[in-house]
Structures are given as structure tokens and as C-alpha cells.
Amino acid sequence: MGVVEARELKKVYASGTQALDGVSLDVDRGAVFGLLGPNGAGKTTFVKIVATQLLPTAGKATVLGYDVVRNPREVRERIAAVPQEGRPLSLQTPYEHLLTYLVARGEDLANARRRAKDALSQLHLDKYRDIICANLSGGLRQRVLVAMAMSTDADLLILDEPTIGLDPVARVEVWNLVRDYVSRGRTILLTTHYMDEAEALSDRLAIMNKGRLIATGTPAEIRGRLRATHVVIVKTANDSEEFHAYGRVLRAGASLRILTDRDGASALTSWCVSKNLEVSVRQVSVEDVFISEVGIGADSEPA
Amino acid sequence: MPIRSQLRAIATLAWFDGILPNLRSPFNTVNFVISPLTILFFIYLFAGPGEAKFAIAGGLIAVIVGSSIVLETEAAFIRLVTKLQDMFVASPTPQASYVLGLAIGQVFNGLPGIVLFSVLLAMNANIGAVQGLLIGLAAALTWASVSALGFMISTFARDMRDLWVYSPLITVLLAFLPPVFYPITVIPEAFRPLAYLAPTTYSAQIIQQAAGLPTGGTNLAIDVAGAVLYTFGLVGIATALSRWRQK
Numbered sequence: 001m002g003v004v005e006a007r008e009l010k011k012v013y014a015s016g017t018q019a020l021d022g023v024s025l026d027v028d029r030g031a032v033f034g035l036l037g038p039n040g041a042g043k044t045t046f047v048k049i050v051a052t053q054l055l056p057t058a059g060k061a062t063v064l065g066y067d068v069v070r071n072p073r074e075v076r077e078r079i080a081a082v083p084q085e086g087r088p089l090s091l092q093t094p095y096e097h098l099l100t101y102l103v104a105r106g107e108d109l110a111n112a113r114r115r116a117k118d119a120l121s122q123l124h125l126d127k128y129r130d131i132i133c134a135n136l137s138g139g140l141r142q143r144v145l146v147a148m149a150m151s152t153d154a155d156l157l158i159l160d161e162p163t164i165g166l167d168p169v170a171r172v173e174v175w176n177l178v179r180d181y182v183s184r185g186r187t188i189l190l191t192t193h194y195m196d197e198a199e200a201l202s203d204r205l206a207i208m209n210k211g212r213l214i215a216t217g218t219p220a221e222i223r224g225r226l227r228a229t230h231v232v233i234v235k236t237a238n239d240s241e242e243f244h245a246y247g248r249v250l251r252a253g254a255s256l257r258i259l260t261d262r263d264g265a266s267a268l269t270s271w272c273v274s275k276n277l278e279v280s281v282r283q284v285s286v287e288d289v290f291i292s293e294v295g296i297g298a299d300s301e302p303a
Numbered sequence: 304m305p306i307r308s309q310l311r312a313i314a315t316l317a318w319f320d321g322i323l324p325n326l327r328s329p330f331n332t333v334n335f336v337i338s339p340l341t342i343l344f345f346i347y348l349f350a351g352p353g354e355a356k357f358a359i360a361g362g363l364i365a366v367i368v369g370s371s372i373v374l375e376t377e378a379a380f381i382r383l384v385t386k387l388q389d390m391f392v393a394s395p396t397p398q399a400s401y402v403l404g405l406a407i408g409q410v411f412n413g414l415p416g417i418v419l420f421s422v423l424l425a426m427n428a429n430i431g432a433v434q435g436l437l438i439g440l441a442a443a444l445t446w447a448s449v450s451a452l453g454f455m456i457s458t459f460a461r462d463m464r465d466l467w468v469y470s471p472l473i474t475v476l477l478a479f480l481p482p483v484f485y486p487i488t489v490i491p492e493a494f495r496p497l498a499y500l501a502p503t504t505y506s507a508q509i510i511q512q513a514a515g516l517p518t519g520g521t522n523l524a525i526d527v528a529g530a531v532l533y534t535f536g537l538v539g540i541a542t543a544l545s546r547w548r549q550k
Contacts, residue, residue, distance in 0.1 A: 086386035
């Protein structure tokens with residue numbers, strides 16, 4: 001049994017916007033499952049339904065066997081969720097946030113105090129525990145919310161864009177917390193639109209676009225969809241025929257990405273150098289799959 | 304969740320969202336007492352000490368209305384801006400514990416005003432145990448009905464701007480326009496039934512009668528019944544219509 005099982009989940013908002021259009025996926029126990037997609041793909045709608053914050057229009061979702069619509073109480077006892085772009089209250093300290101959240105969830109006071117202190121220590125927030133959140137940086141405030149959720153030791157942790165707006169150091173700190181949490185046998189469902197984050201953190205991931213799943217699997221399986229091993233990135237506005245001879249060509253902003261094999265990458269790079277074109281080579285990543293599957297405008301580059 | 308855990312959750316949420324911010328930003332409480340005190344001042348100045356006793360009773364109601372209706376913006380802020388409410392929804396915290404915790408917390412906004420007007424009332428009227436209980440009942444019913452109204456409105460807000468207008472509007476409609484600061488006898492007889500559309504009319508008249516003020520033959524039992532019914536009605540409507548899980 002998966003920790004999360006969703007079948008043909010649909011959501012149409014009162015405004016008529018179809019946010020989910022038949023999403024089915026399974027999240028395995030003890031793993032990080034990443035939901036990747038551009039803004040408006042339906043990621044937040046999906047996790048809000050799983051977190052019992054939003055009702056679906058059709059379809060079914062269960063958490064540890066409990067239906068999110070019919071058994072919300074049982075689901076809520078087993079989950080904790082961090083909302084997208086949330087923040088703690090300004091005049092209260094991190095310790096007060098954790099203590100209140102734990103007691104409100106039903107912990108007794110002594111247990112809540114111990115858990116709050118332990119969580120703040122694990123998240124390296126102990127030296128900030130008695131500073132009001134108004135005086136903390138954006139990264140620290142985000143970590144307070146993550147600490148609130150992690151202090152519960154819930155079976156399933158739902159993190160909606162947990163690193164949005166964080167600097168690279170703070171992002172890596174959150175990544176470490178995620179890995180540490182999962183190493184304790186817990187499960188994390190996270191959404192992100194950062195490709196590197198999804199690839200680095202997720203045991204399995206799903207790419208969503210316009211309310212539909214367009215790819216699921218391990219990062220390696222996702223990369224395998226491209227039938228290419230390397231990507232050659234050429235900075236040029238000219239989409240000439242020569243590039244197509246080496247493999248599939250994707251436009252990504254001011255660059256072309258040519259998906260090819262090792263030999264093709266070598267030959268194309270030499271050719272680009274001979275033509276004085278700015279060129280770089282690397283192995284294919286989830287980002288390339290994303291661009292390939294979702295498509296990208298000529299003037300936009302994924303984060 | 305066991306009842307003991309729920310009571311602990313309510314107390315902790317009230318401490319977190321009511322006591323802590325007021326201890327760290329005590330001037331916040333001035334906001335809730337300044338308008339009723341100003342009205343008391345002008346009524347004393349222009350109508351004299353006798354009428355000012357009505358303004359003292361009204362001030363108590365007005366402070367409770369002002370500090371309770373602020374739950375509307377506070378709950379909306381926690382839901383829409385900090386998004387902490389989403390964390391509580393996705394947790395075993397019962398909705399009732401969450402709302403009660405926040406609602407009790409808002410009482411601390413008005414606590415200095417409640418104490419001030421209670422002391423003024425005690426100094427200007429003969430308040431015994433029964434009268435004290437009646438005043439406490441009126442205050443509690445006002446708090447419960449206005450808090451229920453405030454939370455219900457908060458759950459429908461799409462943006463904080465939706466709410467900026469409501470708190471002052473509701474405070475005027477519930478605390479300043481009805482016969483809260485003045486006796487109902489001031490209103491022409493034909494229009495008096497309109498005053499009873501406001502739940503605060505009943506609460507104010509309970510306090511006025513408990514303080515021995517001349518209310519022109521109002522009936523205490525009817526006022527108590529009216530306040531109780533209004534409170535149950537508003538709490539019931541709020542329970543039915545408030546959105547904990549969004550649709």
C-alpha cells in the first residue's frame with residue numbers, strides 16, 4: 001500500500017478553472033516524492049487535496065489507506081503540511097510556534113516542550129528559539145515552518161515549494177532536513193518548480209503540466225524518456241538544419257538544446273567550436289525532460 | 304481528540320495569538336479603548352454625568368465588540384498571509400478548538416478597556432453579585448456572537464482588502480448606532496423595533512438594567528432571551544457556513 005494513492009483526481013474551481021484533470025499516482029513509504037511542474041500546473045491543488053485542505057471535484061485519494069474526503073480526521077492525525085509561501089507570526093518566537101502547534105495537535109505540554117526543543121536543535125534553530133520571528137531572515141522563517149511540521153514526526157510530510165525564495169545556502173539546509181526526515185522511515189511529498197531540487201531530492205518524481213501528469217518515475221527513468229545521454233547547449237538564435245542532424249533540438253530561451261548521444265555530442269561540439277559558437281555539454285537532466293515534455297517559450301528559461 | 308487536549312489546545316492558542324502579541328506590543332490595546340472613551344468623554348461633556356452612565360455601559364459593550372470583531376481580520380491574516388491556518392487544517396486540531404483559541408485570544412486586545420469600563424461601572428452603579436453575573440453574561444454573549452460572525456466572514460475573504468472595510472463597519476453597526484451608548488427611549492417609538500436587529504441592543508440593555516439605569520420599561524428576561532437566542536443563532540450559522548476545508 002502506498003502512503004498516498006490518488007486515482008483519477010479532478011478539481012474544477014468555482015471559477016471554472018480545471019486545476020486537476022485525472023491525476024493518478026502512488027507515493028511509496030520512506031521516500032521523497034517530488035511533484036515538478038511550472039506555475040499553475042496543479043501541484044498545489046494536488047497536495048492541498050491530499051492534505052485535506054481542499055475537496056476534490058471527482059476521483060479518489062487516500063493517505064495510509066484513509067480516504068481524504070470520508071476520513072479526514074484519520075488522515076490529519078498522520079500528516080503535517082507546510083504551505084507555499086507561508087510564514088510565522090512576527091511577534092512570536094520559533095519555540096512558541098512549535099509549542100503551540102504541537103499542543104494544538106493534541107500533545108501534552110511536557111511532550112510538546114521536549115519535541116519543540118529537539119526539533120529546533122535538529123534544524124539548527126536553537127540559537128534563534130527565543131527571538132521573535134520579525135527579527136529572523138526569510139530563510140530562517142521558512143525553516144520555522146518546516147520545523148513546526150517536522151516536530152510532529154508525522155508519517156507523511158507535505159511540503160509545498162519549501163525552498164521558494166530561499167538563497168542557495170538556505171535551500172541546501174532544507175534539502176538536508178528533508179533527507180534526514182526520510183532517513184527516519186517517514187515519507188515526504190514535495191512540490192517544486194526547481195528542476196535541480198526535484199532531481200537531487202526525489203526518489204521518485206512526477207512532472208505535471210496543465211493539471212495532468214506527463215511523466216512519473218525515478219529521476220533516471222524520467223531522464224530515460226529522452227533516449228539521449230547528452231545535451232549540447234548552443235547559444236544561438238539560428239535554428240539551422242545542421243543541429244537537427246545530431247538529434248532532437250529544443251529551444252530554451254536564447255539557446256538551443258540538442259539531445260544526442262556521446263559521439264554526437266563530441267562531433268557537434270567540435271563543429272560549434274569551428275563555427276565560433278558558444279557551446280557547452282553535459283549529461284541529460286530532468287530539466288531537459290521537462291523542457292521536452294512541457295515545452296518552453298522562446299523567451300523563457302526554467303529556473 | 305480528548306476534551307482535555309482540546310481545552311489545552313484552546314488555552315495555548317489564546318496564549319499564542321492573544322497574550323504574547325499584546326505583551327510585546329501593548330499599545331495595540333489602546334486602539335480598542337480609545338473610541339469608546341472618546342464617546343464617553345463627549346457624552347459626559349454635553350449630556351452630563353447622568354447620561355454618561357449609559358456611555359460607561361455602552362463603552363464596555365463597544366470594547367468587547369471591537370476586540371471580538373477583529374477576529375475577522377486576524378483569522379483572515381493567519382489564513383491568507385501567513386497561511387498558518389492551512390497547517391492547522393492539515394492536523395488533528397479541531398476547528399472548534401482553533402476558533403475558540405483565537406477568539407479568546409482577541410479578548411486580551413480589549414482587556415484593559417474591559418477592566419476600565421467595568422471599574423467605572425462599579426464606581427457609578429450599585430453592582431452586587433447578581434448584577435455582576437448579568438453583566439458578565441451580557442459580555443460573554445456579545446463576545447461569542449461577534450466572534451462567530453467575525454470568523455465566518457474571515458473564511459470567505461479572498462484577500463485582506465476584502466476585510467478592511469468590514470471591521471469598522473460592523474463596529475459602527477453593532478456598537479455605535481444601536482442603543483448601546485444611550486437608552487432606547489431616545490429613539491422614536493416607531494423605529495425602536497429596528498434597534499433589536501442588533502444583538503448588542505439586548506446585551507446593552509441587560510447591562511443598563513443591571514446597573515439600575517432608567518431604560519423606559521425594558522424587560523430583563525426578554526433581553527436575556529434575545530441575547531441568548533441571537534448568540535446561538537450566530538454561532539450556529541457560523542458553524543454551518545464557515546469554511547475549514549476549502550471547496
